[in-house]
Amino acid sequence: MDPQPNAPTLRERTRRAVHAEITSTALRLFVEQGYEATTVDQIAAAAGISRRSFFHYFGSKEDVVMGDLEALGARVRETLEARPATETAWEALRETFIGLQEQATDAATPLQIADMYAEAPSLRARHLEKHLRWQELLAPNIERRLGIEPGATADPRARAVIAAALACLDVAVEAWRQSGGTSDPVDLFDQAVDALRA
Template sequence: MTTLWDRSRQVAVQAILDTAIRLFAEQGYEQTTVAQIAREAGISQRSLFRYFGTKEDLVCGDQEALGELLKQTVEQQPAEVSAWDALRAGLEVILTANHTPERVLELSRLIFDTPSLQARYIEKRLRWQAELVPVIQARLGTGIGIGTGIRPGPAPDPRAKAIVATVFACVDTATELWARHDGRLDLADLYDQCLAAVRGRG
């Protein structure tokens, strides 16, 4: 059941978010203070920090949910799907599950143009990666029988970690290019090109 508190909270969150992104776009991220956002959104600074733990969360906040969605999608791919294809399927879902392309573009530009935001974004992304590694690890274990023995000792298997990191490197590369070209190119296309350049097929 959706209580009035929930509703008014959602309204407040949306108002804060709209105000913040508008101000960031107008004056830049660093030049906008949290106090100003709170003032223009009609809320106290203290409450703003209760909704969004940090200023950076105003931009990269709702990525936790997205990460969860990504992980579940990858997990639910059929067993015969390769690790690469499973990850690709997950990314596909995230792309379409996103907000309006305009806002995504706006946020992407903001992130790639603001070093501190970029750092925070990467930090969140690293958490996605860490969660995905065991999923990919499992998928690798069943399918292949390479010499890289998976001993149950301290010997690590870097493959899953490397694959996940590479996929995200390509996503990043594609997204930055996409944002720098104002979204006129096809993001999935760019990603495929990146992966082709790396894996040498295509």
């Protein structure tokens, strides 16, 4: 039987498996020891790889938690582009963000990952970097939804809407974290947006 077209090669499947194993090991150590207290050398040793091999899979320790920012940004843009053209900018961003909720892993729950963000300055810095990149990626779509003619640079109105939506997302996640995961993050996001737009 011929392999399916576009099926991942053995090498790619092996790479994904190793990537997943390193991620799981690192998240387990972050939960046990704390993010800042865990070193790349400790992660590599626990995963049975060299420090050099770790950096073959991840650019930094932050990337283990954050993921591939470029790939994530592209996925966010694709999700937004797939939203119906009849949705307002706010509606489309809401549905896009809801579709990107973090999934639990065997090593760390979304709540534990949110705790890492709250406690680690380096993760917060990368998080800000991600938001600035998203403003750039999502601006053309939001401009269209706002009826703004495209220009050489992103319109500040589109960037302002995206930045405000991301701020609402951040405060909703933080309120959810502080509730111990008992509050509904989508409801918290909607409350934040309603207050902003009142």
